[in-house]
Amino acid sequence: MRRPFIAGNWKMNLLAAEANSLADGIVKDMAKNTPQVDVALCPPATYLATLADVCRDSRVRVGAQNLHWESSGAYTGELSGQMLKDVGCFYVIIGHSERRQYFGETNESVNRKLKAALQVGLHPIVCVGETLDERQQGVTQKVIRQHVVAGYDELSKEHAEKTVIAYEPVWAIGTGMTATPDQAQETHAFIRSLLVDLFGSQTAESIRIQYGGSVKPGNVDDLMAKPDIDGALVGGASLKIDPFCRIIRFQS
Ligand code: 13P
Numbered sequence: 001m002r003r004p005f006i007a008g009n010w011k012m013n014l015l016a017a018e019a020n021s022l023a024d025g026i027v028k029d030m031a032k033n034t035p036q037v038d039v040a041l042c043p044p045a046t047y048l049a050t051l052a053d054v055c056r057d058s059r060v061r062v063g064a065q066n067l068h069w070e071s072s073g074a075y076t077g078e079l080s081g082q083m084l085k086d087v088g089c090f091y092v093i094i095g096h097s098e099r100r101q102y103f104g105e106t107n108e109s110v111n112r113k114l115k116a117a118l119q120v121g122l123h124p125i126v127c128v129g130e131t132l133d134e135r136q137q138g139v140t141q142k143v144i145r146q147h148v149v150a151g152y153d154e155l156s157k158e159h160a161e162k163t164v165i166a167y168e169p170v171w172a173i174g175t176g177m178t179a180t181p182d183q184a185q186e187t188h189a190f191i192r193s194l195l196v197d198l199f200g201s202q203t204a205e206s207i208r209i210q211y212g213g214s215v216k217p218g219n220v221d222d223l224m225a226k227p228d229i230d231g232a233l234v235g236g237a238s239l240k241i242d243p244f245c246r247i248i249r250f251q252s
Contacts, residue, residue: 002205002206002207002208002230003036003037003038003208004036004037004038004208004224004230004231004250005037005038005039005040005164005208005210005230005231006037006038006039006040006210006231006232006234006247006248006250007039007040007041007042007063007091007093007125007166007210007231007232007233007234007238008040008041008042008234008238008239008244009042009065009093009096009212009233009234009235009238010041010042010043010044010065010238010239011044011065011098011235012044013044013239014043014044014047014239016046016047016050019043019044019047019050019051020047020050020051020054022041022239022240022241023041023043023051023054023055023060024054025241025245026039026041026060026241026244026245026248027054027055027058027060029241029245029248030058030059030060030245030248031058033245033249033252035248035249035252037231037248037250038059038061038231039059039060039061039248040060040061040062040063040090040091040125041055041060041061041062041063041238042062042063042064042065042091042093042125043062044065045064045065045066045079045084048062048064048084048087048088048089049087049088052087052088052089053088056088061090061091062088062089062090062091063089063090063091063092063093063123063125064079064084064089064091064092064093064122065092065093065096066079066092066093066094066096066099066113067079067080067081067084067092067094067113067116067117067122068080068081068113068116069109069112069113069115069116070116071116071119071120080116080120081116081117081119081120081122082120084120084122085120085121085122089122090122090123091122091123091124091125091164092117092122092123092124092125093124093125093127093166093233094110094113094114094117094124094125094126094127095107095109095110095113095126095127095128095147095151096127096168097127097129097131097168097170097173098173101170107146107147107150107151108150110126110147110150110151111150111151111152111153111154114126114151114152114155114163115154115155115159118155118159118162118163123162123163123164124162124163124164125163125164125165125166125210125233126151126152126163126164126165126166127165127166127168127212127233128144128147128148128151128165128166128167128168128191129144129147129166129167129168129169129170129212129213130143130144130169130170130171131143131170131171132170132171135169135171140187141187141190144167144187144190144191144194145194148165148191148194148195148198149194149198152198157199157200157203160195160198160199160203160207161203161206161207163207164207164208164209164210164231165191165195165207165208165209165210166209166210166211166212166233167184167187167188167191167209167210167211167212168211168212168213168233169183169187169213170213171213172212172213172214173212173213173214173235174214174235174236175213175214176214177213177214178213178214178215178216178219178223179211179213181219181222181223181225181226181229182226184211184223184226184229185226185227185228185229188209188211188226188228188229189227189228191209191228192204192205192207192209192228195207208230208231209228209229209230209231210229210230210231210232210233211223211229211231211232211233212232212233212234212235214236215232215233215234215235215237215247216237216243216247217237217243217246217247220232220246220247220250221250221251224250224251225251232247234247
């Protein structure tokens, strides 16, 4: 049985005081309502250490939005997995479509980052997903196959089991155009079939696949009702306490 996993990707939003009070509110809501889900907050890197402190002794974990694949060295502006771990990070998002689109990330860099994260004991959230153009051309499965197969190249089963995949159709991110539950389920089932081919069915069944792209209180219940949708990676709706806590308490 896969435990549901809801993560908030704050992207490049909020200032320190807002970040603290949002995290504090989520921790308090979780303590009161005790939903049976794993929860992660992925703030800008400058707030990771403080938020790890705010979330200490709670069931909320902190994640970074990116890492570099090297452990140290002359890489101005970058952060290593060990540094993230050192300030209390548990998860790290890898290969988000915004990083692929604006910062030149490729399946190869995703693979290097994935290995680096696992090496230091971080739990990667690996993002995959097609653009609108790719969906319209009918190459969604081809693109997703490349993302998964190249992204997970040379990973052991043990390492693969520590990862989470986030299926985020690029056309649904920040647009209000959510994939329908059936559309999302179809791609999630396809991703799981790829994982079966790569790692066998036991490992594939244990890996959680989140859906991301305009997840809101109003659509989370139907998405989470699908058998291969194990959680959500939430952007905009994770920046305010009420919608995010409602998403965490989906179907309640
Ligand atoms: P939105 O929920 O704002 O569409 O963003 C999704 C996303 O990119 C999460 O990583």
